[in-house]
Amino acid sequence: MDTMSSEMCEDVRMATRKYEQRVRAESAEETRRGILEAVGHCLRDAPNEPLSVDRVARLAGVARSTIYLVFGSRSGLLEAFAEDLWARTGLGDVSAAVASDDPLTHLRDGIAAASRMFAAERDVYRALFSMAHVDPASVGVTVQRMEDDRAGGMAYLAQRLADAGALRTDTSVVDATHILAVVTSFESLDQLIAGRGMSLDDAIVVLTAIAERSVCEGGRTRASAPPRRRAATSPPRS
Amino acid sequence: MDTMSSEMCEDVRMATRKYEQRVRAESAEETRRGILEAVGHCLRDAPNEPLSVDRVARLAGVARSTIYLVFGSRSGLLEAFAEDLWARTGLGDVSAAVASDDPLTHLRDGIAAASRMFAAERDVYRALFSMAHVDPASVGVTVQRMEDDRAGGMAYLAQRLADAGALRTDTSVVDATHILAVVTSFESLDQLIAGRGMSLDDAIVVLTAIAERSVCEGGRTRASAPPRRRAATSPPRS
DNA sequence: CATTCGACAAGACAGCATGTCTTGCGAAGT
DNA sequence: ACTTCGCAAGACATGCTGTCTTGTCGAATG
Structure with missing residues (x-):
């Protein structure tokens, strides 16, 4: 059996509550997704900055308190993001x-x-x-x-x-x-x-x-792709 | 009077100044080294914590302001530490x-x-x-x-x-x-x-x-050290 | 239709971090 | 002796996290 438990993680033990109601649940899930997407945008836009909750909130168009309400903490937010990404x-x-x-x-x-x-x-x-x-x-x-x-x-x-x-x-x-x-x-x-x-x-x-x-026994692969030109001779760029 | 103000310290861009005087220079260098060692202690003690300047200062037994005086900023401190370590x-x-x-x-x-x-x-x-x-x-x-x-x-x-x-x-x-x-x-x-x-x-x-x-052509090294038992069979820990 | 309830906004507040600046002191330098 | 340097001590501004309180609007419900 391969790895990867691809369970239907419909309702994780996240901050979602019990719902009889549909529209509200959808709306909540929507803001949740919006926040996670904003995290992604932040990390892509500025991978080298500490990622403040405030920035995520503004980018997602929600209040900062909403993030704490939904994810509990900054750690929870990042955790949820990583989970989702994976x-x-x-x-x-x-x-x-x-x-x-x-x-x-x-x-x-x-x-x-x-x-x-x-x-x-x-x-x-x-x-x-x-x-x-x-x-x-x-x-x-x-x-x-x-x-x-x-x-x-x-x-x-x-x-x-x-x-x-x-x-x-x-x-x-x-x-x-x-x-x-x-x-x-x-x-x-x-x-x-x-x-x-x-x-x-x-x-x-x-x-x-x-x-x-x-x-591998007798591994004989080339290190460069054969039909194209060799790997670039340019010095390592950061 | 003649104060021989020395603006020309193009030596390094470090915080070291120009000295006619010996004892003071030594003492300054000593605190500088003490601070860098404190950084090392912090990183070794708790490699997984943000490393606050305050902690370093307390551990080095100097005032926080001294660190800013000597290294300019938190970044400067870390930079100097990395430089020194290398x-x-x-x-x-x-x-x-x-x-x-x-x-x-x-x-x-x-x-x-x-x-x-x-x-x-x-x-x-x-x-x-x-x-x-x-x-x-x-x-x-x-x-x-x-x-x-x-x-x-x-x-x-x-x-x-x-x-x-x-x-x-x-x-x-x-x-x-x-x-x-x-x-x-x-x-x-x-x-x-x-x-x-x-x-x-x-x-x-x-x-x-x-x-x-x-x-290497004909590289034939073993992956495990020969005279001892094989690499541990235990699963990856942590 | 009126009322309840849930999702969320807005923002005050405490705690801790960095970074700046000011003041004072004691010892090395002259 | 008196100046200067290295440093301590600490006030202050700013920014971030985390908590908590209050208010609002719309969906859910009887």
């Missing part, structure tokens, strides 16, 4: 991309899908991961769950490679899991794209090469 | 460890030395790297310089490997530089140690294996 853009698509019978295809498609997932909302994910270190109380739990999901997927992949005899003979399943966990981390992708100025596609090629060469 | 524990030792003629030894020793360097002050470095994302205005510049230093070293190493014919034939120098940059990043080490519960020594072995397999 539910919307998380590993669901990756699991789908990974249905292949061939574990090597599983590895390649998995890295590509996970990378595209992170890259699609890179600023947001970077902000979340940073906050998880600076202030674990807020997004810490959800970020930990993201990491656990990913680690579980990598352990599963490593086991599949081992079962298919595709694992390097000098590498145990546990070690392969560790290696895959490093290579498929958000930080590795971000390092290549933001830190070294690569395009997403080039970064995927490099990460795939690292993964394949490190855990 | 000067004390930075890549100097790594360069020394890397004097080998053999580029492969260079690679292995370099990864080991850099990893030990990061690990010796892991909490501090993690806090700095997180802050560099959350608030680039403060430590951003110094962290960028750290990364540039490291990237430069990796480019040099990749070139040496190429010159010695040790580079994989399917990997350009540029790609090797990218790969080495990812593998030797603080985040990769931290992922293995904090995220996956490995010991420093085991993490070094894994990182070395990844690097060697990914960029």
